[in-house]
Amino acid sequence: MKYIDEFRDGEVARGIARRIGEEAQPGRTYNLMEFCGGHTHAISRYGIKDLLPANVNMIHGPGCPVCVLPIGRIDNAIQLASDNKAIVCTYADTMRVPASGGLSLMKAKARGADIRMIYSAVDALRIAQENPAREVVFFAIGFETTTPPTAIVIRQAKALGLKNFTVFCNHVLTPSAITHILESPEVRELGTVPLDGFIGPAHVSTVIGSQPYEYFAEEYQRPVVIAGFEPLDVMQAILMLVRQLNDGRAEVENEFTRAVTREGNEKAKSLVAEVFELRKSFEWRGLGEVPYSALRIKDAYADFDAERRFGITYRSVADNKACECGAILRGVKKPTDCKVFGTVCTPENPIGSCMVSSEGACAAHYTYGRFKDVKIKAAESPPAGVARSAAIPTEVR
Numbered sequence: 001m002k003y004i005d006e007f008r009d010g011e012v013a014r015g016i017a018r019r020i021g022e023e024a025q026p027g028r029t030y031n032l033m034e035f036c037g038g039h040t041h042a043i044s045r046y047g048i049k050d051l052l053p054a055n056v057n058m059i060h061g062p063g064c065p066v067c068v069l070p071i072g073r074i075d076n077a078i079q080l081a082s083d084n085k086a087i088v089c090t091y092a093d094t095m096r097v098p099a100s101g102g103l104s105l106m107k108a109k110a111r112g113a114d115i116r117m118i119y120s121a122v123d124a125l126r127i128a129q130e131n132p133a134r135e136v137v138f139f140a141i142g143f144e145t146t147t148p149p150t151a152i153v154i155r156q157a158k159a160l161g162l163k164n165f166t167v168f169c170n171h172v173l174t175p176s177a178i179t180h181i182l183e184s185p186e187v188r189e190l191g192t193v194p195l196d197g198f199i200g201p202a203h204v205s206t207v208i209g210s211q212p213y214e215y216f217a218e219e220y221q222r223p224v225v226i227a228g229f230e231p232l233d234v235m236q237a238i239l240m241l242v243r244q245l246n247d248g249r250a251e252v253e254n255e256f257t258r259a260v261t262r263e264g265n266e267k268a269k270s271l272v273a274e275v276f277e278l279r280k281s282f283e284w285r286g287l288g289e290v291p292y293s294a295l296r297i298k299d300a301y302a303d304f305d306a307e308r309r310f311g312i313t314y315r316s317v318a319d320n321k322a323c324e325c326g327a328i329l330r331g332v333k334k335p336t337d338c339k340v341f342g343t344v345c346t347p348e349n350p351i352g353s354c355m356v357s358s359e360g361a362c363a364a365h366y367t368y369g370r371f372k373d374v375k376i377k378a379a380e381s382p383p384a385g386v387a388r389s390a391a392i393p394t395e396v397r
Ligand code: SF4
Pocket: 322, 323, 324, 325, 328, 335, 338, 339, 340, 341, 342, 345, 346, 350, 351, 352, 353, 354, 355, 362
């Protein structure tokens, strides 16, 4: 398939890996954070770490939408769906994120709450039209990629004069999270998270463009390379970061030129600006309260704001004590540092949010990282519970 196959060529991957090995200077360490869960998934799935020299370290960032959603917000959504108050609609992965009291949206649904999995924001609007006697709430989550569709359905609901449709807005912003990480004590004072550069998100950057990252490069002297989600994109971005660091440069470079421009998608940005405004603060799982890091619905669209219609109040809830998701999302720990990784906590029974989505660091490690030999040994017998297509990426061997 065009734009897929040519970016999964194993021979080319090995060639880039050789260049990285030749150009990464011995005696120097390159600590690179992939902000986005899509890159975490690609790095695990295609065994990219195995192709890198020992002095190039990849650090997971907090860019997985369901991973950063705090428990309190899921509790809010469950409360909305309880007691027949509203039909709550949301995207698939959100359904399984652990909430308080051993619940999740999925488990609440099993107990009778009317919670529906949808594929797009428009599905929620349709459900509202089909159920005029019921309140319908779209539990909207995600980074800048999923924000424009939410803006569109709010505008559509207003145009249609829908009285039973609202959005519980939990959209968050990438640049604020990167700033928060760069300002964290672990990076600035303690040095426990050495960060030399970033692989910038792919899909988010198609919307916001590469321009917002210029601040990090200039202010914090950290290079950023925006990369696509295919394995060769990631390999090429790593090579570009190694070169910048060798040259003492801290610039924003764009590897994903087939989809990302400096300005981004102006139409999507203006839609978002019309419907949403910045929140003063928002709690992220792992990062805590992050100033100006999320969006709320503007007064002009207040009739479609579930927080106002239902008087939702937020209560912060601590994560399960055994779960290290917070430290993993800050780049301080790895999934294998968690005592319950792969034993008590699995994708079938996630204890923390990082084990839920394929973009979560724990789920990516569980699905691909535990069976390092599998992709080398090839096809006969994937381990129990691991689909052959998932365990053995045929494109990069
Ligand atoms: S393995 Fe499970 S419990 Fe441990 S950090 Fe990951 S999601 Fe949390």
